[in-house]
Amino acid sequence: MIIFDKTERGRTEIATRGQTVAPRLRTLLLLVDGKTSSDELLRKVAGLGLGQEHLEELLQAGLIQASGDDGAAAVSTAATATTAAVPAAAPAPQAAAAPAKSIAPAAPIPLEQILPPGQTQFEAIYHFYNDTIKSMIGLRGYGLQLKVERASSVEDFRELRQAYLEAVLKAKGEEIARSLRGRLDQLLYLGERPPL
Known part of the structure; x- marks a missing residue:
């Protein structure tokens, strides 16, 4: 079992809300506490579409580290094996001008990076809500979960956005609510500009 903790650089990233970490990875970084197993x-x-490769990305960026000597050795071995097995990614082509309605001012995020493979927008939002309500809000999110079950369109999910974000803010605080809002807005609006 490997337990990760934030490095000094990781703590600085969270404290200063730097722009070096993607919103989805920021949520993972926030949850790394030196006590919870990987x-x-x-x-x-899981509902955010994050996996082992994202932990390794934070590790390679120097934002997290394994707690204890055994964990560090295991991670070092795993990281070396992963690096050797995975060829280097080709550089992403430069986007021309970003459309007026992009999520990020720099360039639009490709749909395949927003939606998990094989899921429609509706399914991705449904899973996101269910997984994060369960893990972030717990039993207090039961009423919200019922509303998710009754939703029949993306528009219904958009109407739940504010209540969901307020519940996460109350349960987990501003940093996690902000991070989850970024991921939720990507799913809800797929490249459109979300409401403020």
């Missing part, structure tokens, strides 16, 4: 962390963020 398996438990990955269960908590």
Whole structure:
């Protein structure tokens, strides 16, 4: 079992809200606390489409580290094996001008990076709401979960956005609510500009 903790650089990233970490990865970074096992962390963020490779990305960026000597050795071995097995990614082509309605001012995010493979927008939002309500809000989110079950369109999900964000803010605080809002807005609006 590997337990990760934030490095000094990771703590600075969270404290200063720097722009070096993507919103989805920021949620994972926020949850790294030096007490929770990597398996438990990955269960908590499964609804965000995050997996082992994202933990390794934070590790390679120097934002997290394994707690204890055994964990560091295991992670070092795993990271070396992963690096050797995975060829380097080709650089992403430069986008021309970003459309007026992009999520990020720099360039639009491709749909395949927003939607999990094989899921429609409706299914992705449904899973996001269910997984994060369960892991972030717990039993207090029961009423919200019922509303998710009754939703029959993306528009219904958009109407739940504010109540969901307020419940997460109350349960987990501003940083996690902000991070989840970024991921939720990507799913709800797929490249359109979300409401403020």
